[in-house]
Amino acid sequence: MSSHQTPAAGSQTCGSSEHTLHRRLFLQGSMAAGCASVASYAGLFSIPALAEQTRREGRKCILLWLCGAPSQFETWDPKPGTATGGPFSAIDTTLPGIHVSQLMPRCATIMDKLAVIRSMKTEPSEHFQAIDLMTRGEKPRPPFTRPLLGSVVAEQLGQLDSPVPQFVLLDPCPEGNEFKAFKAGNWAGWLGAEYGPVRAGGEYSIPDILRPETISETDHSDREALRRFFSRKYENEQRSEAAASYNAAFERVKGLMSCAPLFDLEQLPEADRQRYGPGAFAQHALQARHLIENGSTFVMVANGMPWDNHVFQHEMHQMLVPELDNVLYQLVTDLEERGLLDDTLVIAMGEFGRTPWLNEARGRDHYPKAWSMAMAGGGIRGGVVHGATDELGKDVSDDPVDNRSLFATIFTALGISPDESYDLPDLPTFFRVEGDATPLADLLV
Amino acid sequence: MMRILPAAIALLCIVGVAVDASLAADLPVGQIDRFIEQKWQQADVQPAEPISDSRFVRRLYLDLVGRIPTPQERETFLADQRPDKREHLVDLLLGSEDHVVHFADLFDTLLMGRGSDRDYCNRREHQWRSWLEQAFRENRPWDEVVQEILLARPASPDERGTVWFLYERENDHQKIAEAVAPAFFGIRIECAQCHDHMLAGEIEQRHYWGLVAFFNRSENAKTENGPRVKESAIGGFSEFAKLSGESTPNLLTFFGADVVDEPRPDADQKQEDLPELYVEAALKGEPQVPKFSRREQFVSHVANGHPLIARAFVNRMWAILLGRGIVHPFDEMDSTHEPSHPELLDWLAQDFRDSGHDIRRLIRMIVLSRHYALDSRRPEGIDDPALFAWSLERPLTAEQLARSMQVALHGSFRNDHPLFRQLRETLPDVLPETVGTGVDAALFLSNNPAVNTFIAESDEPSHLIPRIQQLDTPAEQVTALIVTLFGRPPADDEIERIAGFVATAEPGSQARSQRWQHVVWALLTSAEFRFNH
Numbered sequence: 003m004s005s006h007q008t009p010a011a012g013s014q015t016c017g018s019s020e021h022t023l024h025r026r027l028f029l030q031g032s033m034a035a036g037c038a039s040v041a042s043y044a045g046l047f048s049i050p051a052l053a054e055q056t057r058r059e060g061r062k063c064i065l066l067w068l069c070g071a072p073s074q075f076e077t078w079d080p081k082p083g084t085a086t087g088g089p090f091s092a093i094d095t096t097l098p099g100i101h102v103s104q105l106m107p108r109c110a111t112i113m114d115k116l117a118v119i120r121s122m123k124t125e126p127s128e129h130f131q132a133i134d135l136m137t138r139g140e141k142p143r144p145p146f147t148r149p150l151l152g153s154v155v156a157e158q159l160g161q162l163d164s165p166v167p168q169f170v171l172l173d174p175c176p177e178g179n180e181f182k183a184f185k186a187g188n189w190a191g192w193l194g195a196e197y198g199p200v201r202a203g204g205e206y207s208i209p210d211i212l213r214p215e216t217i218s219e220t221d222h223s224d225r226e227a228l229r230r231f232f233s234r235k236y237e238n239e240q241r242s243e244a245a246a247s248y249n250a251a252f253e254r255v256k257g258l259m260s261c262a263p264l265f266d267l268e269q270l271p272e273a274d275r276q277r278y279g280p281g282a283f284a285q286h287a288l289q290a291r292h293l294i295e296n297g298s299t300f301v302m303v304a305n306g307m308p309w310d311n312h313v314f315q316h317e318m319h320q321m322l323v324p325e326l327d328n329v330l331y332q333l334v335t336d337l338e339e340r341g342l343l344d345d346t347l348v349i350a351m352g353e354f355g356r357t358p359w360l361n362e363a364r365g366r367d368h369y370p371k372a373w374s375m376a377m378a379g380g381g382i383r384g385g386v387v388h389g390a391t392d393e394l395g396k397d398v399s400d401d402p403v404d405n406r407s408l409f410a411t412i413f414t415a416l417g418i419s420p421d422e423s424y425d426l427p428d429l430p431t432f433f434r435v436e437g438d439a440t441p442l443a444d445l446l447v
Numbered sequence: 448m449m450r451i452l453p454a455a456i457a458l459l460c461i462v463g464v465a466v467d468a469s470l471a472a473d474l475p476v477g478q479i480d481r482f483i484e485q486k487w488q489q490a491d492v493q494p495a496e497p498i499s500d501s502r503f504v505r506r507l508y509l510d511l512v513g514r515i516p517t518p519q520e521r522e523t524f525l526a527d528q529r530p531d532k533r534e535h536l537v538d539l540l541l542g543s544e545d546h547v548v549h550f551a552d553l554f555d556t557l558l559m560g561r562g563s564d565r566d567y568c569n570r571r572e573h574q575w576r577s578w579l580e581q582a583f584r585e586n587r588p589w590d591e592v593v594q595e596i597l598l599a600r601p602a603s604p605d606e607r608g609t610v611w612f613l614y615e616r617e618n619d620h621q622k623i624a625e626a627v628a629p630a631f632f633g634i635r636i637e638c639a640q641c642h643d644h645m646l647a648g649e650i651e652q653r654h655y656w657g658l659v660a661f662f663n664r665s666e667n668a669k670t671e672n673g674p675r676v677k678e679s680a681i682g683g684f685s686e687f688a689k690l691s692g693e694s695t696p697n698l699l700t701f702f703g704a705d706v707v708d709e710p711r712p713d714a715d716q717k718q719e720d721l722p723e724l725y726v727e728a729a730l731k732g733e734p735q736v737p738k739f740s741r742r743e744q745f746v747s748h749v750a751n752g753h754p755l756i757a758r759a760f761v762n763r764m765w766a767i768l769l770g771r772g773i774v775h776p777f778d779e780m781d782s783t784h785e786p787s788h789p790e791l792l793d794w795l796a797q798d799f800r801d802s803g804h805d806i807r808r809l810i811r812m813i814v815l816s817r818h819y820a821l822d823s824r825r826p827e828g829i830d831d832p833a834l835f836a837w838s839l840e841r842p843l844t845a846e847q848l849a850r851s852m853q854v855a856l857h858g859s860f861r862n863d864h865p866l867f868r869q870l871r872e873t874l875p876d877v878l879p880e881t882v883g884t885g886v887d888a889a890l891f892l893s894n895n896p897a898v899n900t901f902i903a904e905s906d907e908p909s910h911l912i913p914r915i916q917q918l919d920t921p922a923e924q925v926t927a928l929i930v931t932l933f934g935r936p937p938a939d940d941e942i943e944r945i946a947g948f949v950a951t952a953e954p955g956s957q958a959r960s961q962r963w964q965h966v967v968w969a970l971l972t973s974a975e976f977r978f979n980h
Binding site for chain 2: 228258
């Protein structure tokens with residue numbers, strides 16, 4: 003990787019000098035005050051001009067993407083004392099009669115804010131197909147590629163002329179088996195590359211987001227205008243989609259550079275960083291909150307593919323689940339404290355569940371037949387547990403939910419119609435959610 | 448290595464044409480044209496117009512030698528009056544050392560994947576890279592190349608690079624299997640690890656574990672001759688579990704081949720690793736060789752004559768030169784991905800086998816066919832790229848870009864320039880599945896020191912930016928610049944735009960030079976330079 007300064011170290015962190023000035027004053031002011039409240043911190047680290055310009059009434063969404071697929075038994079659907087239940091016990095929650103795994107003590111205290119589906123039932127049992135299914139909502143129907151949930155939400159609810167990226171993927175891990183293959187694919191599908199995510203992560207910042215010191219701001223912008231003149235000319239003369247995508251990427255450079263501070267995790271309050279805990283997943287969840295507060299519409303937080311525990315499932319989950327428990331708890335309570343929860347949907351899910359039985363390596367394998375996921379806020383009713391599995395968790399016993407009803411529910415909660423149709427040349431009509439799936443009424447506010 | 452271009456041209460002429468010119472005339476290029484044209488007629492489409500020589504020369508240089516032509520190379524071709532000058536250029540380029548290096552770049556990435564600096568360093572140090580180059584330099588039959596890589600048992604010190612395909616995968620036998628299948632057979636088998644392929648049912652779970660078994664007695668070893676992949680005569684028997692929980696033994700088999708017989712010990716029977724199970728290697732210092740070698744079995748019973756090896760190669764070469772495979776994606780040649788031109792694919796694979804897996808013959812046929820030289824502007828009303836009715840734009844690979852930027856600004860290039868490493872990290876794809884550009888690449892090209900420093904330091908008197916400033920008029924200056932970078936004359940509005948931009952700084956001043964640097968940046972990062980079109 004190239005070395006780059008953190009935005010904090012640069013003298014001009016934002017495109018406009020007015021902003022720089024504003025920010026400096028704010029810093030002085032807060033230091034003089036000595037103890038800034040959480041609320042004023044939020045203002046401090048946002049970019050006032052941008053935030054006002056881009057904040058809209060529309061809903062937003064954070065997807066905690068638990069790639070590799072967590073076990074339902076060690077999270078939302080414990081079966082203690084059964085042959086399949088594993089070594090962990092179940093604990094009481096704020097909902098009478100509802101238990102979660104002992105590995106989730108914090109979420110147990112906010113179950114009244116969460117909606118849990120225990121009856122997910124989907125088809126693909128391989129990561130690549132399942133990741134594709136659960137991030138797009140539908141199996142592939144060639145030759146057109148369905149856009150990711152994040153792309154649809156960014157297109158429907160986002161403000162494309164905003165300099166703040168509307169769809170951000172925070173994923174520090176360039177590897178991750180099938181997730182890596184998935185990440186190399188076509189994200190935005192038929193919506194076009196401009197609805198694809200801005201990817202950040204790793205060092206928590208975006209590489210090359212700062213202007214080189216050797217080039218003045220005017221020159222930087224003049225040469226880009228010249229580039230655009232030539233490149234657009236080529237794009238138009240060639241009717242080139244490849245060039246259109248290429249030019250669209252450059253169009254986003256200036257805006258992104260102006261919001262470099264948003265991607266600098268170092269600037270977030272130390273207390274917040276402590277609360278979310280160490281590790282990329284936790285820190286990125288905090289950054290997701292920060293991005294949503296400052297005008298992003300959809301943030302997907304991933305961390306490679308850590309949940310695929312074919313080996314030593316219990317030991318691995320004993321590390322992973324408590325982290326998820328804390329992160330989800332912090333995120334939901336933070337959003338609520340800031341008055342953002344009603345308009346921000348938080349989704350925590352992977353691509354399927356894990357087998358009730360253990361394999362020879364004491365791992366749980368892939369299991370799409372009966373699994374769990376959780377949501378909160380943003381049009382979703384809290385304190386609901388939808389569906390159930392049988393005694394050993396081998397199958398769904400009540401109200402099976404497939405990818406289509408889940409996506410119909412998510413879209414409806416966000417205020418996006420699931421019935422929208424897309425007519426593409428010479429192809430059968432595509433629907434935003436296929437098969438007339440109806441949203442789960444008990445989950446909607 | 449510094450290349451002085453005029454000398455290089457003279458050299459290429461001698462080597463290339465004399466040896467190979469006669470071959471081009473005998474090629475059944477018309478056969479490819481007929482298959483493609485037939486499909487146009489069926490679909491009732493009018494293909495794009497043929498391109499001019501001036502566009503052909505850029506496309507061909509990028510495809511065959513991995514860089515744009517210099518203005519002199521371009522002029523030489525345009526001035527050539529021979530009716531078969533395109534054939535001559537193809538032969539000239541195929542016979543050049545630049546072709547060898549470019550194809551080694553491509554196949555290193557396709558077979559090994561992109562890697563870290565250390566990986567690239569190791570690939571050179573352990574002669575994988577030079578062995579690959581030698582294979583293209585000698586135009587070795589592809590099936591032999593494949594078999595040597597899979598056997599990984601060098602018969603002479605010159606062949607020690609053959610071990611690196613397996614060696615770099617560090618005893619991870621699943622990783623080896625998952626690399627062998629797409630690299631040589633054009634299929635992806637990852638999905639079959641846990642069950643038969645969900646969509647392409649012919650790829651079964653037993654094929655995945657069978658392919659693993661052919662390699663699971665192999666182990667990296669450091670010998671006095673260097674890194675080697677030794678092989679045990681025993682072990683490697685395991686069972687794989689189906690989703691239902693039932694266990695199946697991993698027999699020696701692979702997609703499209705019978706099971707290779709091998710006595711299988713009972714579960715409780717312990718095998719002993721006895722000396723009589725091995726023979727000494729022919730070369731001193733090489734690891735001993737098991738009498739029953741699974742790798743050898745794979746080469747002789749599966750790889751040897753396997754129909755997918757030729758099919759996968761011609762399909763991939765088609766994708767390299769035309770932007771898309773006859774089967775797309777090029778490495779998923781299974782029942783869910785039908786070829787767009789089934790008869791053409793059969794014919795190409797057959798011709799490739801009949802010719803003794805002659806790689807250059809295949810390349811020649813493709814680049815001399817009619818549809819290779821079509822305009823890249825998509826005709827109105829046609830939207831199916833699988834018709835090959837217009838030329839598909841392809842982004843330059845990191846290496847093509849690193850070399851072309853140097854050729855543009857310096858008139859020559861070094862293959863060890865830091866740009867290679869820097870661009871490889873950000874623009875990693877050879878044959879990307881989609882041609883979308885991420886904003887990370889745009890940020891890199893805008894702000895990373897790599898490209899900016901390269902332009903700023905291209906300030907020697909022989910370099911382009913200082914040279915054009917010696918020219919008299921803005922029109923001459925801009926013309927020299929656009930011809931060098933884009934291989935075409937500038938339009939009036941382009942001259943105006945650039946001249947207007949540089950005119951705001953005093954002639955001869957430092958600021959003026961910087962203006963030109965900005966212009967060069969704008970052109971090098973514009974789509975016209977970024978794509979092969």
